[in-house]
Amino acid sequence: MKITLLNGPTCDYQNYCGFPLKVVNSLRAKRLSLRIDEKQHIPVLTIPKRCSQRKVKEFLDANHDWVVNMMARLPVAAKFCDGEKINFWGKEYVIKHCPEGKSTNFAGEVLKVSGGEEFLHRRVTEYLKTQCLKVISEMTVEKAALLDAKVKSVAIKDTRSRWGSCTTSGHISYNWRICMAPLEVIEYLVCHEVSHLKHPDHSAEFWNCVAMLHPTYKETRRWLKTHGKSLYKYI
Ligand SMILES: [Zn+2]
Numbered sequence: 080m081k082i083t084l085l086n087g088p089t090c091d092y093q094n095y096c097g098f099p100l101k102v103v104n105s106l107r108a109k110r111l112s113l114r115i116d117e118k119q120h121i122p123v124l125t126i127p128k129r130c131s132q133r134k135v136k137e138f139l140d141a142n143h144d145w146v147v148n149m150m151a152r153l154p155v156a157a158k159f160c161d162g163e164k165i166n167f168w169g170k171e172y173v174i175k176h177c178p179e180g181k182s183t184n185f186a187g188e189v190l191k192v193s194g195g196e197e198f199l200h201r202r203v204t205e206y207l208k209t210q211c212l213k214v215i216s217e218m219t220v221e222k223a224a225l226l227d228a229k230v231k232s233v234a235i236k237d238t239r240s241r242w243g244s245c246t247t248s249g250h251i252s253y254n255w256r257i258c259m260a261p262l263e264v265i266e267y268l269v270c271h272e273v274s275h276l277k278h279p280d281h282s283a284e285f286w287n288c289v290a291m292l293h294p295t296y297k298e299t300r301r302w303l304k305t306h307g308k309s310l311y312k313y314i
Contacts, residue, residue, distance in 0.1 A: 090132045092124060096139045098146060100124055111138045115149045117311065118239045120156070122146045154312035159203040165190070167207060168214055169262030174203060185210075204255075204313065208235050211258035218269050219251055222292055228276035239311065242303065243268050245275035256310040260303065267299035 093100040101116065101123045108127040111134065116123050126135055159165065161176040172190040180193035183206045192202050216233040223230045231249035243253045251272045257265055270292040278285035289296050 090135070092135060092139060095136060096143060096146075098122065098150070102126065104128070111135065113138075113142050113146060115146075115153070117153060118314070120150075120153060122150065154309055156314045157312040158200040159313065161192075161196070161199065165203075166259045166261075167210065168258055168265070174199075207258055208255040211235055211253070211255050215253055215258070215265070215269065218266070219273060222266075222269050223273040223276060225292060226273060226277055226288070228273060230273070230276070242307065243272045245272045245279075247279055249276060251275075256313060259310050259313075260307070261299075263293075263295065264299045264302050267293050267296050268303070270296065271300075 092102055099121050101119070101121050103123060103125045105125050106128055108125045110127060111130060112125045114123050114125075115121075124135075124139070159174055161174055163174045165172055165174060167185075167190075170188075172185060172188055175189045175191050176196060176199055177191045177193055178195065180191055183190070183192045183194075183202045185191075190203065190206070192199050192206075194202055212233065212235045215235070219230055219233050229249055230251055232251070234250070234252040235255045236252045238252075238254050241254065242257055243251065245251045253268065253272070257268055260268075267289075270289050274285055274288040274292065277288055286296075293299070
Protein backbone atom coordinates (compact mmCIF):
# COMPACT_ATOMS: atom_id res chain seq x y z
CA MET A 80 0.00 0.00 0.00
CA LYS A 81 1.52 3.27 -1.14
CA ILE A 82 0.53 6.48 0.52
CA THR A 83 1.35 10.07 -0.21
CA LEU A 84 2.44 12.16 2.73
CA LEU A 85 0.93 15.61 2.86
CA ASN A 86 4.35 17.13 3.14
CA GLY A 87 6.33 15.25 0.62
CA PRO A 88 7.46 11.96 -0.82
CA THR A 89 5.70 8.64 -0.53
CA CYS A 90 6.62 5.89 1.88
CA ASP A 91 5.34 2.36 1.98
CA TYR A 92 4.82 2.00 5.73
CA GLN A 93 3.10 -1.33 5.39
CA ASN A 94 6.15 -2.74 3.73
CA TYR A 95 8.35 -1.03 6.30
CA CYS A 96 6.68 -2.53 9.37
CA GLY A 97 6.01 -5.92 7.81
CA PHE A 98 2.33 -6.33 8.71
CA PRO A 99 -0.89 -5.22 6.99
CA LEU A 100 -1.57 -1.63 7.92
CA LYS A 101 -4.21 0.95 7.15
CA VAL A 102 -2.74 4.43 6.92
CA VAL A 103 -4.84 7.51 7.61
CA ASN A 104 -3.44 10.95 6.87
CA SER A 105 -5.32 13.26 9.14
CA LEU A 106 -5.55 17.01 9.10
CA ARG A 107 -7.12 17.05 12.52
CA ALA A 108 -4.93 14.57 14.40
CA LYS A 109 -2.50 16.17 16.83
CA ARG A 110 -0.15 13.22 17.15
CA LEU A 111 0.80 9.89 15.66
CA SER A 112 -1.38 7.06 16.84
CA LEU A 113 -1.98 3.38 16.31
CA ARG A 114 -5.17 1.51 17.06
CA ILE A 115 -6.59 -1.86 16.13
CA ASP A 116 -9.70 -1.88 13.96
CA GLU A 117 -11.28 -5.06 15.30
CA LYS A 118 -13.99 -5.18 12.68
CA GLN A 119 -11.60 -4.93 9.74
CA HIS A 120 -8.97 -6.93 11.61
CA ILE A 121 -6.22 -4.44 10.81
CA PRO A 122 -4.02 -1.94 12.67
CA VAL A 123 -4.70 1.69 11.77
CA LEU A 124 -1.91 4.25 11.75
CA THR A 125 -2.98 7.88 11.93
CA ILE A 126 -0.44 10.42 10.76
CA PRO A 127 -0.95 14.10 11.54
CA LYS A 128 0.02 16.67 8.94
CA ARG A 129 3.62 17.82 8.88
CA CYS A 130 5.00 14.64 10.39
CA SER A 131 8.31 13.43 9.04
CA GLN A 132 8.84 9.94 7.65
CA ARG A 133 11.61 9.46 10.18
CA LYS A 134 9.18 10.11 13.05
CA VAL A 135 6.61 7.74 11.60
CA LYS A 136 9.19 5.00 11.21
CA GLU A 137 10.45 5.51 14.77
CA PHE A 138 6.89 5.34 16.01
CA LEU A 139 6.25 2.12 14.09
CA ASP A 140 9.48 0.62 15.46
CA ALA A 141 8.53 1.54 19.02
CA ASN A 142 5.06 0.02 18.68
CA HIS A 143 5.84 -2.99 16.52
CA ASP A 144 5.55 -5.55 19.34
CA TRP A 145 2.41 -3.95 20.71
CA VAL A 146 0.67 -4.29 17.34
CA VAL A 147 1.77 -7.89 16.86
CA ASN A 148 0.55 -8.75 20.36
CA MET A 149 -2.80 -7.03 19.96
CA MET A 150 -3.42 -8.66 16.60
CA ALA A 151 -2.63 -12.09 18.05
CA ARG A 152 -5.22 -11.52 20.76
CA LEU A 153 -8.05 -10.73 18.36
CA PRO A 154 -10.65 -13.47 18.15
CA VAL A 155 -10.64 -15.28 14.84
CA ALA A 156 -13.73 -14.46 12.81
CA ALA A 157 -16.15 -17.36 12.91
CA LYS A 158 -19.27 -18.34 11.05
CA PHE A 159 -22.20 -20.27 12.45
CA CYS A 160 -22.25 -23.74 11.01
CA ASP A 161 -24.30 -26.93 10.94
CA GLY A 162 -23.96 -28.98 14.14
CA GLU A 163 -22.51 -26.11 16.16
CA LYS A 164 -23.74 -25.54 19.71
CA ILE A 165 -24.76 -22.00 20.51
CA ASN A 166 -26.25 -20.26 23.51
CA PHE A 167 -29.29 -18.08 23.25
CA TRP A 168 -30.87 -16.42 26.25
CA GLY A 169 -29.28 -18.82 28.66
CA LYS A 170 -30.20 -21.99 26.80
CA GLU A 171 -28.07 -24.21 24.58
CA TYR A 172 -29.18 -25.09 21.04
CA VAL A 173 -27.64 -27.12 18.26
CA ILE A 174 -27.74 -25.57 14.80
CA LYS A 175 -29.32 -27.96 12.33
CA HIS A 176 -29.28 -27.20 8.66
CA CYS A 177 -32.60 -28.22 7.08
CA PRO A 178 -32.33 -27.30 3.38
CA GLU A 179 -35.91 -28.38 2.71
CA GLY A 180 -37.32 -26.46 5.65
CA LYS A 181 -39.59 -23.46 5.18
CA SER A 182 -38.24 -21.24 7.93
CA THR A 183 -35.54 -20.74 10.52
CA ASN A 184 -36.70 -21.31 14.07
CA PHE A 185 -36.01 -22.84 17.47
CA ALA A 186 -37.56 -26.28 17.93
CA GLY A 187 -36.85 -27.87 21.29
CA GLU A 188 -33.09 -27.85 21.69
CA VAL A 189 -32.44 -27.33 18.02
CA LEU A 190 -32.18 -24.24 15.87
CA LYS A 191 -33.47 -25.34 12.47
CA VAL A 192 -32.09 -23.35 9.59
CA SER A 193 -33.65 -23.52 6.14
CA GLY A 194 -32.19 -22.53 2.77
CA GLY A 195 -28.84 -23.05 1.11
CA GLU A 196 -25.73 -23.81 3.14
CA GLU A 197 -24.07 -20.62 1.90
CA PHE A 198 -26.75 -18.55 3.63
CA LEU A 199 -26.68 -20.45 6.93
CA HIS A 200 -24.47 -18.01 8.80
CA ARG A 201 -26.50 -15.03 7.69
CA ARG A 202 -29.80 -16.72 8.48
CA VAL A 203 -28.70 -17.67 11.98
CA THR A 204 -27.41 -14.15 12.60
CA GLU A 205 -30.63 -12.52 11.38
CA TYR A 206 -32.78 -14.94 13.35
CA LEU A 207 -30.83 -14.40 16.57
CA LYS A 208 -31.05 -10.64 16.11
CA THR A 209 -34.84 -10.76 15.66
CA GLN A 210 -35.34 -13.09 18.63
CA CYS A 211 -32.96 -11.06 20.75
CA LEU A 212 -34.85 -7.85 20.06
CA LYS A 213 -38.11 -9.47 21.20
CA VAL A 214 -36.89 -10.81 24.52
CA ILE A 215 -34.52 -8.00 25.39
CA SER A 216 -37.25 -5.40 24.73
CA GLU A 217 -39.52 -7.18 27.19
CA MET A 218 -36.81 -7.38 29.81
CA THR A 219 -35.91 -3.72 29.29
CA VAL A 220 -39.48 -2.54 29.80
CA GLU A 221 -39.80 -4.79 32.87
CA LYS A 222 -36.62 -3.50 34.52
CA ALA A 223 -37.38 0.12 33.64
CA ALA A 224 -40.78 -0.24 35.31
CA LEU A 225 -39.02 -1.15 38.57
CA LEU A 226 -37.40 2.29 38.41
CA ASP A 227 -40.60 3.97 37.35
CA ALA A 228 -38.81 4.99 34.16
CA LYS A 229 -40.07 5.02 30.59
CA VAL A 230 -38.26 3.50 27.63
CA LYS A 231 -38.91 5.22 24.29
CA SER A 232 -37.46 2.51 22.08
CA VAL A 233 -35.26 -0.55 22.11
CA ALA A 234 -33.02 -1.42 19.18
CA ILE A 235 -30.47 -4.05 18.30
CA LYS A 236 -27.24 -2.85 16.76
CA ASP A 237 -24.17 -4.38 15.23
CA THR A 238 -21.67 -2.36 17.23
CA ARG A 239 -18.13 -3.57 17.73
CA SER A 240 -17.06 -1.34 20.55
CA ARG A 241 -19.90 -1.35 23.06
CA TRP A 242 -22.55 -3.63 24.50
CA GLY A 243 -25.28 -1.10 24.99
CA SER A 244 -26.22 2.53 25.07
CA CYS A 245 -28.99 4.70 26.42
CA THR A 246 -29.77 8.23 25.27
CA THR A 247 -31.11 10.92 27.58
CA SER A 248 -34.39 10.77 25.67
CA GLY A 249 -34.84 7.09 26.54
CA HIS A 250 -33.69 5.22 23.43
CA ILE A 251 -31.81 2.09 24.40
CA SER A 252 -29.80 -0.09 22.07
CA TYR A 253 -27.92 -3.33 22.52
CA ASN A 254 -25.26 -5.26 20.69
CA TRP A 255 -27.13 -8.34 19.38
CA ARG A 256 -24.26 -10.66 20.43
CA ILE A 257 -25.27 -10.21 24.07
CA CYS A 258 -28.03 -12.79 23.48
CA MET A 259 -25.31 -15.49 23.50
CA ALA A 260 -23.99 -14.51 26.94
CA PRO A 261 -25.20 -16.20 30.17
CA LEU A 262 -28.65 -14.97 31.19
CA GLU A 263 -27.42 -13.13 34.30
CA VAL A 264 -24.94 -11.21 32.13
CA ILE A 265 -27.75 -10.14 29.80
CA GLU A 266 -29.75 -9.11 32.83
CA TYR A 267 -26.84 -7.06 34.13
CA LEU A 268 -26.53 -5.22 30.81
CA VAL A 269 -30.25 -4.44 30.75
CA CYS A 270 -30.12 -3.20 34.35
CA HIS A 271 -27.10 -1.09 33.45
CA GLU A 272 -28.84 0.58 30.51
CA VAL A 273 -32.16 1.21 32.24
CA SER A 274 -30.31 2.71 35.19
CA HIS A 275 -29.06 5.31 32.73
CA LEU A 276 -32.67 6.40 32.32
CA LYS A 277 -32.34 7.79 35.86
CA HIS A 278 -28.61 8.56 35.88
CA PRO A 279 -26.98 9.48 32.57
CA ASP A 280 -23.48 9.11 34.04
CA HIS A 281 -21.50 6.41 35.84
CA SER A 282 -21.74 8.11 39.22
CA ALA A 283 -22.01 6.37 42.60
CA GLU A 284 -25.79 6.91 42.43
CA PHE A 285 -25.84 5.15 39.08
CA TRP A 286 -24.01 2.09 40.43
CA ASN A 287 -26.28 2.04 43.51
CA CYS A 288 -29.20 1.89 41.13
CA VAL A 289 -27.61 -0.99 39.16
CA ALA A 290 -26.90 -2.84 42.43
CA MET A 291 -30.49 -2.42 43.53
CA LEU A 292 -31.76 -4.02 40.32
CA HIS A 293 -28.97 -6.57 39.98
CA PRO A 294 -27.10 -7.23 43.25
CA THR A 295 -24.41 -9.46 41.69
CA TYR A 296 -23.49 -6.90 39.04
CA LYS A 297 -19.80 -6.90 39.96
CA GLU A 298 -19.34 -10.53 38.94
CA THR A 299 -21.49 -10.34 35.83
CA ARG A 300 -19.76 -7.14 34.75
CA ARG A 301 -16.44 -8.90 35.16
CA TRP A 302 -17.67 -11.77 32.98
CA LEU A 303 -18.55 -9.32 30.22
CA LYS A 304 -15.14 -7.67 30.44
CA THR A 305 -13.24 -10.96 30.41
CA HIS A 306 -15.30 -13.16 28.11
CA GLY A 307 -17.42 -10.69 26.16
CA LYS A 308 -14.83 -10.36 23.41
CA SER A 309 -15.23 -14.04 22.55
CA LEU A 310 -18.76 -13.28 21.33
CA TYR A 311 -17.37 -10.80 18.85
CA LYS A 312 -15.95 -13.57 16.73
CA TYR A 313 -19.29 -13.82 14.96
CA ILE A 314 -19.18 -11.10 12.33
ZN1 LIG B 1 -23.10 2.91 31.09
